[in-house]
Amino acid sequence: MVEKQLKIGWSKTEMAQNVAMDIPDGSYVNLGIGMPEMVADFVPSGRELIYQTENGLLGMGAVPMAGQEDPELINAGKKPVTTIPGACFFHHADSFTMIRGGHIDVCVLGAMQISKNGDLANWSTGAVDAIPAVGGAMDLVAGVKRILVITQHNTKDGKPKILNQCSYPLTGKGVVESIYTNLAIIDVKKEGLFVRKLGPNVDFEYLQKHTEAKLFQ
């Protein structure tokens, strides 16, 4: 008899679903590049979210059909998008007035490292030969009401990403509200990191073993 290997934790799509469940109806949302973009595919029916992309579009729609792409209608990841009925365009200073001015409700970002205080590092490893590039991340974490992070719990070589202190240069200090990983959903509170939900076949001890910072149940 072949023993079926236990699936440990959530898949990427399940992680995106977990994030989508926590974004209330009517929210204005900015999604970072990469895994955060997947969140848009899992909005529960009955909820209307408006997506802002910082390069100047409120009301971003789905990926266009092949052949319908407009190279001047793109998202922050420079990929072609569409507009929903009721969308609008604006220039960059207005875009960051929305972001920095606290008008965007939720931003979902990726992470390289997160600290127990909710510090986020997601723009540079600080390596000397790396070309530093920051984009809009620092403005987003400074201005958006809720910062949700979606990330694998550990690095590709198995190192913890949730640390006592970030070793990479920060994007922002004390900015993360919740962390959605393949192993758990973790809320950042004043008293520390609290596990809200464990992934399939993940127990608290296993989670703590894969996390540098102390976790609370």
Add this chain to the structure above:
Amino acid sequence: MINKTVQSLAEAVQNIHDGATIMISGFGEAGSPIELIHALIDQGAKDLTVVSNNTGSGNVGLAALIEQRRVKKMICSFPRTANSTVFPELYNAGEIELELVPQGTLAERIRAGGAGIPAFYTPASVNTPLAEGKECRVFDGIEYVLERGIKADFSLVKCELADRYGNLTYHATARNFGPVMCTAATTSIVQAKKVVEAGIIDPEIVVTPGIFVNHIIEVSNPAHESDLVAQKLTYPW
């Protein structure tokens, strides 16, 4: 009579001098005034400081200007591009300077420059390496960092419609930095997909008021940067 239209790309960029600070519109290829940039390469001005969100793609447009060693310093938010090695190679060789600015701070520094505001406080980049050495101040319990407005000698901008007064509209997300860059440059040079008679653009939908624009050149079939990059072209051709 006011008529800001000029007859050629060469005429549009003829006064750009060595050492000039130039703002170049665009977010990736959207809104990048590629024909004006190529005209600037032909014109020859060097030792330029360029303010632009990115550093160009492939070996055309802004990447070509950098590759031709005309740019001594880039002020931008995201100098990495998947399909261009021009900037990274010069940067790692220590042959081009970089001032890295958060994207919203970059937009606001340009807006402030155009609005006659020399400096402002922003919460973006506080407690990060990008705030090091800058004045910080607490307002209402929140820490902010002081950032300077930026002005430029010239801006190169791409728009959709223009009239002879310099009133402009844009297309989709090609608008991005164009409107603020027109306000912050002593001389704003705009390539328009179509130049129309005054009065054709409804005053209600003008995005950039003509007062911010100096020269307009019609480029009715602008190249798509991604097409040029896909063909592996290098400018000058």
